[in-house]
Amino acid sequence: GLGKSGYELALVTDLGTIDDKSFNQGSWEGLKKYADEHKKTYQYYQPGEGTNAAYLEAIDLAVKGGAKVIVTPGFLFEVPIYEAQKKYPEVMFVLVDGEPHTEDYATYHTEKNVQPILYAEEEAGFMAGYAAVKDGFTKLGFQGGMAVPAVIRYGHGFAQGADVAAKEMGLAEGSISLMYNYSGDFAASPESQARAAGWYKAGTEVIFACGGAVGNSVMAAAEAAGGKFVIGVDVDQYAESETVISSAMKMLGNSVYQALEAYYNKKWEGGTTWVLNATNDGVGLAMDNAKWRTFSAEDYNTLLKAVQDKAFTINNKSDIGVTDLGLTYVNITEVTD
Amino acid sequence: MDYIIEMRNIVKEFPGIRANDDITLQIKKGEIHALLGENGAGKSTLMSVLFGMYKPESGSIVLRGEPVQISGPKMANSLGIGMVHQHFKLVHNFTVLQNIILGVETTKNGFLKMDEARKKVMDLSEQYGLKVDPDALISDISVGMQQRVEILKMLYRDNDILIFDEPTAVLTPQEIDELMEIMKGLAAEGKSIIFITHKLEEIKRVANRCTVLRLGKYVGTVNVSDITVEEMSEMMVGRKVILDIEKEYKEPGKPVLEVENLTVIDNRSKKDKVKNASFKVNEGEIICIAGVDGNGQSELIYAITGLIHADSGVIKILGEDVTKKSIRYRNTHGLSHIPEDRHKWGLVLDYNLAENLILMEYFEDKYQKCGFLKEPEIIKYAEKLIAQYDIRSSEGTKTKVRSMSGGNQQKAIAARELSRNPDILIAVQPTRGLDVGAIEYMHKEIVKARDNGKAVLVVSFDLSEVMRLADRILVMYEGEIVADVKPSEITDKELGLYMAGAKRREAI
Amino acid sequence: MSTIFFLIQQTMFFTIPLMVVALGGMFSERSGVINIALEGIMIMGGFFSILFINVMQGTLSGQLLLILAIIVATISGAAFSMLHAYAAINMKADQTISGTALNMLAPALSIFMARMIQPSGVQQIQFTNTFRIEKVPVFGDIPVIGEMFFQNTYITTYLGVAILIISAIVLFKTKFGLRLRACGEHPQAADAVGVSVYKMRYSGVAISGMLAGIGGLIFVVTTSTNFNANVAGYGFLALAVLIFGQWNPYRIAGAALFFGFMKTISATYSSIPLLYNLPITGYFYKMIPYIATLIVLVFSSKKSQSPKAAGIPYDQGAR
Amino acid sequence: MKKKFSLPDFTNAAGPISSIVAILVGLLSGIIILLISNPARALDGFLWIIAGSLMSPKDIGNVLYYATPIIMTGLSVAFAFRTSLFNIGASGQFIMGAYGAVLVGVKLQSLGSFHWIVALLTSIVFGALWALIPGILKAYFNVNEVISFIMTNYIGMYLVNSMVRSTVYHKLTNRSLPVAESANIPKIGFDKIFPGSSVNGGIVIAILISILIYILLNKTTFGFELKACGFNNDASRYAGINAKKNIVISLLIAGALAGMGGGLLYLAGSGKYIYVEDIIAPEGFTGISVALLGMSHPIGTLFAGLFVAYITVGGSYMQLSGFVPEIIDIITAIIIYFAAFSLIIRNVLYKLKTRNAGDKS
Numbered sequence A: 001g002l003g004k005s006g007y008e009l010a011l012v013t014d015l016g017t018i019d020d021k022s023f024n025q026g027s028w029e030g031l032k033k034y035a036d037e038h039k040k041t042y043q044y045y046q047p048g049e050g051t052n053a054a055y056l057e058a059i060d061l062a063v064k065g066g067a068k069v070i071v072t073p074g075f076l077f078e079v080p081i082y083e084a085q086k087k088y089p090e091v092m093f094v095l096v097d098g099e100p101h102t103e104d105y106a107t108y109h110t111e112k113n114v115q116p117i118l119y120a121e122e123e124a125g126f127m128a129g130y131a132a133v134k135d136g137f138t139k140l141g142f143q144g145g146m147a148v149p150a151v152i153r154y155g156h157g158f159a160q161g162a163d164v165a166a167k168e169m170g171l172a173e174g175s176i177s178l179m180y181n182y183s184g185d186f187a188a189s190p191e192s193q194a195r196a197a198g199w200y201k202a203g204t205e206v207i208f209a210c211g212g213a214v215g216n217s218v219m220a221a222a223e224a225a226g227g228k229f230v231i232g233v234d235v236d237q238y239a240e241s242e243t244v245i246s247s248a249m250k251m252l253g254n255s256v257y258q259a260l261e262a263y264y265n266k267k268w269e270g271g272t273t274w275v276l277n278a279t280n281d282g283v284g285l286a287m288d289n290a291k292w293r294t295f296s297a298e299d300y301n302t303l304l305k306a307v308q309d310k311a312f313t314i315n316n317k318s319d320i321g322v323t324d325l326g327l328t329y330v331n332i333t334e335v336t337d
Numbered sequence B: 001m002d003y004i005i006e007m008r009n010i011v012k013e014f015p016g017i018r019a020n021d022d023i024t025l026q027i028k029k030g031e032i033h034a035l036l037g038e039n040g041a042g043k044s045t046l047m048s049v050l051f052g053m054y055k056p057e058s059g060s061i062v063l064r065g066e067p068v069q070i071s072g073p074k075m076a077n078s079l080g081i082g083m084v085h086q087h088f089k090l091v092h093n094f095t096v097l098q099n100i101i102l103g104v105e106t107t108k109n110g111f112l113k114m115d116e117a118r119k120k121v122m123d124l125s126e127q128y129g130l131k132v133d134p135d136a137l138i139s140d141i142s143v144g145m146q147q148r149v150e151i152l153k154m155l156y157r158d159n160d161i162l163i164f165d166e167p168t169a170v171l172t173p174q175e176i177d178e179l180m181e182i183m184k185g186l187a188a189e190g191k192s193i194i195f196i197t198h199k200l201e202e203i204k205r206v207a208n209r210c211t212v213l214r215l216g217k218y219v220g221t222v223n224v225s226d227i228t229v230e231e232m233s234e235m236m237v238g239r240k241v242i243l244d245i246e247k248e249y250k251e252p253g254k255p256v257l258e259v260e261n262l263t264v265i266d267n268r269s270k271k272d273k274v275k276n277a278s279f280k281v282n283e284g285e286i287i288c289i290a291g292v293d294g295n296g297q298s299e300l301i302y303a304i305t306g307l308i309h310a311d312s313g314v315i316k317i318l319g320e321d322v323t324k325k326s327i328r329y330r331n332t333h334g335l336s337h338i339p340e341d342r343h344k345w346g347l348v349l350d351y352n353l354a355e356n357l358i359l360m361e362y363f364e365d366k367y368q369k370c371g372f373l374k375e376p377e378i379i380k381y382a383e384k385l386i387a388q389y390d391i392r393s394s395e396g397t398k399t400k401v402r403s404m405s406g407g408n409q410q411k412a413i414a415a416r417e418l419s420r421n422p423d424i425l426i427a428v429q430p431t432r433g434l435d436v437g438a439i440e441y442m443h444k445e446i447v448k449a450r451d452n453g454k455a456v457l458v459v460s461f462d463l464s465e466v467m468r469l470a471d472r473i474l475v476m477y478e479g480e481i482v483a484d485v486k487p488s489e490i491t492d493k494e495l496g497l498y499m500a501g502a503k504r505r506e507a508i
Numbered sequence C: 001m002s003t004i005f006f007l008i009q010q011t012m013f014f015t016i017p018l019m020v021v022a023l024g025g026m027f028s029e030r031s032g033v034i035n036i037a038l039e040g041i042m043i044m045g046g047f048f049s050i051l052f053i054n055v056m057q058g059t060l061s062g063q064l065l066l067i068l069a070i071i072v073a074t075i076s077g078a079a080f081s082m083l084h085a086y087a088a089i090n091m092k093a094d095q096t097i098s099g100t101a102l103n104m105l106a107p108a109l110s111i112f113m114a115r116m117i118q119p120s121g122v123q124q125i126q127f128t129n130t131f132r133i134e135k136v137p138v139f140g141d142i143p144v145i146g147e148m149f150f151q152n153t154y155i156t157t158y159l160g161v162a163i164l165i166i167s168a169i170v171l172f173k174t175k176f177g178l179r180l181r182a183c184g185e186h187p188q189a190a191d192a193v194g195v196s197v198y199k200m201r202y203s204g205v206a207i208s209g210m211l212a213g214i215g216g217l218i219f220v221v222t223t224s225t226n227f228n229a230n231v232a233g234y235g236f237l238a239l240a241v242l243i244f245g246q247w248n249p250y251r252i253a254g255a256a257l258f259f260g261f262m263k264t265i266s267a268t269y270s271s272i273p274l275l276y277n278l279p280i281t282g283y284f285y286k287m288i289p290y291i292a293t294l295i296v297l298v299f300s301s302k303k304s305q306s307p308k309a310a311g312i313p314y315d316q317g318a319r
Numbered sequence D: 001m002k003k004k005f006s007l008p009d010f011t012n013a014a015g016p017i018s019s020i021v022a023i024l025v026g027l028l029s030g031i032i033i034l035l036i037s038n039p040a041r042a043l044d045g046f047l048w049i050i051a052g053s054l055m056s057p058k059d060i061g062n063v064l065y066y067a068t069p070i071i072m073t074g075l076s077v078a079f080a081f082r083t084s085l086f087n088i089g090a091s092g093q094f095i096m097g098a099y100g101a102v103l104v105g106v107k108l109q110s111l112g113s114f115h116w117i118v119a120l121l122t123s124i125v126f127g128a129l130w131a132l133i134p135g136i137l138k139a140y141f142n143v144n145e146v147i148s149f150i151m152t153n154y155i156g157m158y159l160v161n162s163m164v165r166s167t168v169y170h171k172l173t174n175r176s177l178p179v180a181e182s183a184n185i186p187k188i189g190f191d192k193i194f195p196g197s198s199v200n201g202g203i204v205i206a207i208l209i210s211i212l213i214y215i216l217l218n219k220t221t222f223g224f225e226l227k228a229c230g231f232n233n234d235a236s237r238y239a240g241i242n243a244k245k246n247i248v249i250s251l252l253i254a255g256a257l258a259g260m261g262g263g264l265l266y267l268a269g270s271g272k273y274i275y276v277e278d279i280i281a282p283e284g285f286t287g288i289s290v291a292l293l294g295m296s297h298p299i300g301t302l303f304a305g306l307f308v309a310y311i312t313v314g315g316s317y318m319q320l321s322g323f324v325p326e327i328i329d330i331i332t333a334i335i336i337y338f339a340a341f342s343l344i345i346r347n348v349l350y351k352l353k354t355r356n357a358g359d360k361s
């Protein structure tokens, strides 16, 4: 009886695991929540290696396992889903963080059975940077993980938010300092701990930690430094460390949940991309457990409204460098590779 | 009875061989008892059984009238049995003192107490005339001193049954004399000694009784005073052995190997190991280099064969300067070398016999074509050598050399080096550890090479070998050649004086 | 000045786990057993001790919890290392093979067990760090020294230093150390004077297991707030430190310090203006510790000597 | 002794036999682990492991595809073992080779049908050159190769990351650009035989190289020298062999093999890119396992690589029964652990043989 009993809902992980504190985990939690509430069988699959072919194989496996809906978190699935959407027209795909296209980016095409979800991470990052400066911080840090588009958008938004806030507050040009780095991995390591410790030592007050478990190393450094803070990412990370002052969130779980709900309620919107941003509550700043000194819930609501109303133009290009953003109030020290 | 130790009907098997087959050995208190037998006769095995390192398949051991089960060296020690092994068991980077106390350390609160140990060692050293430097590293001291350390190890443990497995194979004549005296002294104190050696005259000199083994079986026990050396060797081998070499005088031909003003400096100590040495070896001549181990013989040979480079001087083979040439070049231009340490240099133990037999020639056109080995040719050649030199092994050409006996390993090297038809044959300690039968064979081969007009250079610490083989003798002392004599013109005693540095030739 | 204090403190985070694990490896190799399984043992030690902290942190916290966790790490590391000891000593196995197997087994096993044990089925194990010492009483107030060594630290740092001193004493001043070294150099000699080679080798491997287990815990506690079945290759780096340190406790400490300092420089150069302003790329800084180690080795390796019998199974019958 | 009849030569067959015993023990422990984690589906899970990779031509094709790079890194490690050197640095050589292949694959598009050959040759050269550093350090400065390999693994990883970023970087995805179609290794019809899988001509190359290495080691004077150096460095010097040169050459070849592994994988046309991430390529460490399971014999390594790929593909199917794929790693680790016991198994076989021989005489 090989493969008789199936799993209706499936998730295929990319290079990370379902507890990577990032999009795999967020998506998995949404899927699990829906499945538990609605008594659906579910399973996740790990591909054999990080190639398009291997992702496709894992999708084959999920289909073989009886999947009706397959959630694929991460832009790495853009090309595999482009293939899979035609290969399995009767299977639904939820593509988180990406849109199907060919390998050379020449053709973008989304079939009816694919629900792509994109997030305006730059808006979440923007709000975090804005709030930090408004809260009185002038020495900021951004610690990304691998320089993938979502991480880059968070970081660029963060820098822009800080810039706007500084301008509003009438601070001098260049008065906000920003240490800026991508660690190159998503793992906790002594290197990331030491780098953050160095920044804190040199005066940095708050670091936006945006790279899965890299954040845990930043938190360890913040705890050691004393009186230093961390801004978490993706989900509200307040529980992971005393030093987490707030988190820039994208509602991964929610959106996956919603996509599944739409499917089972026959309201599937496949074929068109959901862009989740501040306007539709797809991204935001965690305020419930926030420890801002002066930045209040009211301030946040004002900010959120402004972002929703597109009062700011936020650059969301991920193929430029942070110094190309042309910021004047933020003095960026890019720790490049 | 009044035997201090009796091994009764001991049987010990290894995979495929019965190394001890129903052997009985009885030792009296205070006697020196020699154990005699060919290579592989089972002497070391029997002693390992006594020392608790092997568990025999059957048989019993009775110690001071009580049957005992010796479970290991630790127990053997506590029963008063000590052993100087054929291959010394010393930790090379420990000091003399550390080696002596290892296993019976005195401690206080878990920390080593070296002072007491040092005093006891120095006392023993004085009492028995066993001179050692307690703080020297084993790797820095001579083989003779290492042996004294081994003996001190036994005395330090208050052992009164002492086993010496081939202790003289590595010693100089003077050191052998000293050892003999020490052994006699120990016996006189009431200690019982088992003495393994291949040298019959040594047995004659010190032993009271002698037990002979052959092919793992007990042959008999005799009073040494009742028997001649010839009878003993016949008992051991089962036939008559002729050790005296028949060598006819030959007029030496033209020089083959010429060494001029050779100096070798040790990299580490910066001392010169060979000082300004000059000599010639001619066609049809055997030159023996005598001397105490560690006086530069090894370095001299290494420099000639190319294993280390000479710091100054010239080496010529057949008139050609090879001082700067590679090892391979020398090997292919007339030089053959039977090295002193057959396991370190002479053999690739994990290669089979055939592979070892072509080790110096695998690259010749006979054995390869376009870089591919010609297997049939190699096997054919190996089989020829095996037959010609009577190399015994379990699986012929396919035998892993590691599993062969020392004697046969030596034969394999000799076969390989002699069959290359060299102009100059260098043999270092060619008979070390071999039994009389094998020595006889080896000597014959060396003389045959000389008679065929080869130049032969032999290095040996064994004076009787030197006297027997040499057409001319060079003595090395502290890196210098201090004598150049004919064996007929010198006595053993005089040679010993040269070797000890007490005498040097007037001028060159 | 404060930059120097900072660099010293950070250097300790790299140095202490590397040194402790390398010292563990030293005991194993000095007894004659090559231990490339250090990485795997670190992972197992980290796994069990962090799991212990995770379970107990509701009821306990602070130094007591850390000390208990250290004990757990010690025991679990020692227990796991027995697999290597059994293979290497009793089964006379190729020590590289069994070490490789354990390095492969440890992460897979700890992910598997974490998923089995934890109700949420995740592989990461969370913990709250309640172990940092802001300032050691009395010592922390000593000028200069206090700030350098007794502020913002962990007891594991002092544990590491204690392990170094004890290791050196045990190795060079005790009967145990003498016998252990003899077994790694010339086991036949040790056996012939009644030293049990098996026992000494088991002890050596067990100590390496204990120290590597502790090292795994130290590594995780000081650098993260969760455990994810890896120690970032530090077991292999510790192996390199062991060789670099030529199997000698003091040299190992020196090698670990050197490497830790280089690592600190490469990770924190961005906050040291002098270094940040040099025209050197970040990737080059990342490579510096490894390149520097190679260069130092070129000048120091000529006379390097490993324990003679390390890696060779001891067979009583063989000669 | 006369031979009337004799047992098959178990002492020579002992290698394969002990590997097979290890595999059986490993699989047995796998069943136990499956039973512990979910007894109800353990049998299912186990059947997947055994048969999952034989279910369709696609799966068989994928076994061959996965086997290709690890056979190469396995050969690399095994080859160095033959000269008594522990190539724990195959990861660095592998990624260097991968970079060389990708560089040529992306940049030199005008090469036409030679493109893949040049790309592959570049990977060989890059891998070889990367192993040259530890080789020279070992031969001429006595630097322990284990430590320099570990160091060059890290240096290689950072260097490749840095070079990818400055030469063939795709910023949107933080990885290397895709190689040109012409740089992919020809499928030589495998896409027809094993449709849907990623297998390509690379496996044929890997098999040919295994055989080539076997011949090189066992039939040539060069192999004779290399092995002699590995077994006994002093004796080979005595025999006039240039041991230093051989260390360097041996590591050059080992590096070339690992680098070629990188080339074969990244030119496979399966959509593999070099990610700019600070993680050491795992293929090098898998190579150690494969070499050890294959008893450092080139042909053994070939089969060991196929076997590891076989249970890995089967293991991914096991997820259908709700098991995590880490179980495969556990099983493989156990297999390798028991493979280390081969000496004991060999001795048992030897005893059986000699007892038998003894009875007859």
Ligand SMILES: Nc1ncnc2c1ncn2[C@@H]1O[C@H](COP(=O)(O)OP(=O)(O)OP(=O)(O)O)[C@@H](O)[C@H]1O
Residues within 6 Å of the ligand: B014, B015, B017, B018, B019, B037, B038, B039, B040, B041, B042, B043, B044, B045, B046, B086, B405, B406, B433, B435, C317, C318, C319
């Ligand atoms: N550990 C062992 N395993 C297998 N066979 C052995 C072992 N030790 C000795 N033998 C065999 O037992 C026989 C006796 O060997 P032993 O070493 O006792 O001889 P010996 O009389 O001391 O010789 P020698 O004069 O060369 O020292 C030899 O044939 C040898 O091959």
Ligand SMILES: Nc1ncnc2c1ncn2[C@@H]1O[C@H](COP(=O)(O)OP(=O)(O)OP(=O)(O)O)[C@@H](O)[C@H]1O
Residues within 6 Å of the ligand: B039, B040, B086, B402, B403, B404, B405, B406, B407, B432, B433, B434, C317, C318, C319
């Ligand atoms: N592990 C082993 N397995 C099988 N046989 C062995 C083993 N060790 C030693 N032998 C056997 O022991 C015998 C003696 O070996 P050994 O090397 O001691 O020879 P030897 O004549 O004493 O030489 P040496 O001059 O080096 O002392 C050989 O016949 C060899 O076959």
Ligand SMILES: [Mg+2]
Residues within 6 Å of the ligand: B043, B044, B045, B086, B165
């Ligand atoms: Mg003997």
Ligand SMILES: [Mg+2]
Residues within 6 Å of the ligand: B039, B086, B406, B433, B434
């Ligand atoms: Mg002998």
